[in-house]
Amino acid sequence: MTEAASAVGTARGDRTGGHGQAVIGRAQGVFTVLRRRLPFTSITVLVMLVLAVGSGSLWGAAQDKPWYSSVAYGLPSMEAGHWWALLTGPLFSVVPLYYLPMVGSFALFAGFAEWRLGTRRAAAITIGWQLLSVVVAVQFLALSRSSGWDWAERMSVTLDVGFSGGALAAVAVASATIRSPWRLRLRAGLCIYAGVAIVYVGTLADLVHFFALALALPLGNRLVGKLRARSIGRPSLREWRLLAVAGLLVVTVAEIVMWLVPGNGPFGSSGDLAITAPEVLILCVLVAPMINGLRRGSRTAWRWAIGLTVFAMLQVTLVAVALALGELVGEDVDTTGMSLFFVDNLLWMVLFVLLVAARGAFRVPSRRARRRWGRGGPGPVAARAMLARHGGSTLSWMTTWPENSYFVTADGQSYLAYRRHTGVAIALGDPIAPAGAAPAAVGEFVTMCENSGLVPCFFSATAATVASTAEQGWQQVQVAEDTLVDLENLEFRGKAWQDVRSSLNKAKKDGIEFRLVTLAEQPRSVISQVRTISEEWIGDKGMPEMGFTLGGVDEAMDTGTRVGLAIDAEGVVHGVTSWMPVHCGANRVGGWTLDVMRRRAGGFRPVMEFLIASACLAFREEGAGFVSLSGAPLARSADGEPANAVARVLDSLGTMMEPYYGFRSLHAFKLKFQPRHEPMFLAFRDEADLPRIGIALGRAYLPNTSLLELAKFARAGKRRAPEPRPVLRKVQPSPPLIERRERTRV
Incomplete structure (x- = not known):
């Protein structure tokens, strides 16, 4: 008994001593860091x-x-x-x-x-x-x-x-x-x-x-x-929004501080300028929803903020006019607190300039506007219902994003999502329509554009839609290439899959876990890490953040989107991918399309291979038939010279953009997954429309970049252009996705 008690006491002493030594060791480590660094x-x-x-x-x-x-x-x-x-x-x-x-x-x-x-x-x-x-x-x-x-x-x-x-x-x-x-x-x-x-x-x-x-x-x-x-x-869209929120917060807090804690600064006593308690309450009631709206990029909140700043600046104008008139008539004018008054309103003027400069970041329409279709129809919510009912292409989920405008056919059964820039209506992808109704939807959309004085075009459309426009004498050029991976018999075997297998094995060895989640439902710490990774990735680019067919974290927060996360044992997110559903009709999701790809700087190196491979396996278990790794803009697998002058211009543009965005490198990376390819086209009426279409596409992808900045990046891109890209392997074309879906439906 005594020996047992002695043994227990010795063990406790060893544990206590070990703990003390660990504390001392950590303290010595901190001291060493402080002394050296x-x-x-x-x-x-x-x-x-x-x-x-x-x-x-x-x-x-x-x-x-x-x-x-x-x-x-x-x-x-x-x-x-x-x-x-x-x-x-x-x-x-x-x-x-x-x-x-x-x-x-x-x-x-x-x-x-x-x-x-x-x-x-x-x-x-x-x-x-x-x-x-x-x-x-x-x-x-x-x-x-x-x-x-x-x-x-x-x-x-x-x-x-x-x-x-x-x-x-x-x-x-x-x-x-x-x-x-x-x-x-x-x-x-x-x-x-x-x-x-x-x-x-x-x-x-x-x-x-x-x-x-x-x-x-x-x-x-x-x-x-x-x-x-x-x-x-330039700052990203989210940074512009945060700057606008910060500016509005500053001027609001300044008014509250002057009311609560009057000071006596270089421009006079703020007690002489402080607004009353009811005015403070009214200001807070007005500003609170504006801040929330500006944070989300709301166009309505931006307009209200502009109105508030204009109202504040109008006070300065009226006071200045009153002072000037008083001086003219020779009256004694009380100028107590006027210096601080003008300086205080100068902050409102700065906020006004900031809001105007950031106007491109506030393009999200109101809920009422998002419910409209063309002339008063429903919005993205109804679009999702129609998409689930009829099905669409691998990019069809992008038609439900809130920044789109909508055209609905006369029978109310089909729609097209489009962006309007510089007098051009850019239809995104294919029409969402019942079987056999897509050509009619294309025709109605073209008629609407012509009656409205708009230049119509279809961007990232499949061969089926291009065939409908070709019947009207339109031209087309390939602008991207969809990369599809069939999941039914997918096995990562053989030499061609070596990199993918290595990423899975290394992730298991390093304790990296794959999670397929709904990002909006994740803890705040995870969402914060995802946003940080995305913003650091954007900050590494030499050009502003792109949009249109390239989504970001805001789009990944949609509850209809799935997100793949690579997380280690300490909860650190090393990489993130987002996957958009591909509806195949009858309310069935038949596949998933890759959108966001972000990795942490200095994190798990093969994280993208790991995330994509793990997602493929997870979707296969859920019954999906394929995944699309999406089409990198201005990249293709076919070798040889471009077919026509338009294709040659796009090829040159791709070469210029490569140092900034790496679309071709991304396309080459996707070849690791042995995909099959389907071309994606730009369809247009004739070559006379191309200059306006080119400007409109630039506005769609880079809405906050001026033409002067684009020209500057173009010159820099030519200087930084890489060596001619290697010829990628030829791929036997496969039937368009819509045709396969229609055959399956029949």
Whole structure:
């Protein structure tokens, strides 16, 4: 009994000792990282804490100490000859309560900069910009204190301490090393903070912060040198939406802050300008649905936000006119608070400019508009019901996306989804129609376009639709190639499937799990990872995000779409694919089409092979007959020269776009899955329509890119164009999907 108890005690002691050793080991590891990677930040934080304890400022306010005026920086200390205050001031905090945010923010910002830039560069920027921003702020106050500016006179006798100016400058410079979209988000956040603080609060610290960022951000790219991340052309649609939401939040919060906490900043007291409590309530009631709508890209919310900003700017105009008239008639006009009034409304003007610049990101129609068909018919909901009833091609699910317009035939049994740009109606894919009714739907659509003065065309259409247009003397050219994998007898055997088998085996070895889910029903942590992966992928491109037949995370959030995730044991998402249903009629889903393909940078390398192969196996178990790996635009498998001049132009365009989007590389990647191919066509009336169709397609795919930007990318694409692409293997054509479906139905 005693021996057993002794053994148990020894085991417990071993476990306790092991746990203690593990804790010590982790602590030593953290210390090693801090010593090797973050020595400047660690030493500075340590000095701050030692001085806080040694001086007693950790439990007693430093500003009440007799030595405060000797260590704090400001115009009085500089005039007294206390030049050392530039070096001692950053190491203290005004009151004990401020130590936590001051030391914490310095450790976060300076540590981040040191991690990204290296110790020497980060230390030089942090110390140098702290000194520079304080000196510039002090000189600014020295020049303006005698101008009659009350705020400048107050600040000229103020002292302050803290290292926040240098820390903000360091993180602003380090932002140049961050990939998009986080670079834009970080810089926007810093600018919003500094701008709002100096306008509505206006302490000496806020002035230092303002100058620190104003002097650091323009030089960020130069200061980081080779560490600079590659720049992108423009923010993605989601980034534009987030910027608009942030702008509306800033002006709203500013109004609430002026009402709750009136300040006395450089432009006057906000108490004289604050709106009343009922006005604050009305503003919040109006803004709350606008913010939600802008976040979703709602066109209606954008219009309401524009109206709100115009109303705010109209107040400025009326006040300015009243002041001018008062001056003309010689009356005494009360101008109390007018400076802050105009500055406050300047923010509304900036928001207006931002909303106008981002107008292309707000193209999602209202629910009422989405319920309409052509002239008042139903919308995407009814489209899905009709699609399930009649079936469609592998791209037919895209016709249910909310940004489409709809044409419905006279009998109400068929529809076509289309986009309208520059006077061109681009029909997406094939008509959704009962068996044998597709040619009639094509004819009615063409008649509608001609009666409306629109140029009709069909994009990514199958051979069946092209045959209908050919009967009317139309032309056609292949623009893509659908890649189809039959699932019934699919087995990953043989040398041709070596890469796919290796990805499955390696995933199993590395603990990577495949999940086929509905993304909208996943936890917020998973959705957040998927969005981050997608945005980083978009940020790596040299051109803006594309749309039209290329969906994104918003489309993948649709409950009708399935999403494949590659997740490791720690819950990290390494890759994501989305799959759109292919309806084959009679409310039956016969296959799935690949849309989104995103992978985490630095994650599981063969994640795409693993995700696609796993999805094929999962869909086969569910009874699906095939999957479509979709058609990469401007890519094909046939060798030899293009058949006509239009095809040669498209081939050249594909060569130009390859360095940016890699459509041909993607097409070659899909050959790993031994697919069969079906061509996809652009059908048009005659060559005279092609210039307008080309511009319309550019608008459809890149709605937020100007013609000047497209020309610039075209020139850059020619310089970066790859070597002539290798000839891909010929594939024996197979019967079009619609014909096979109709034979099956018969």
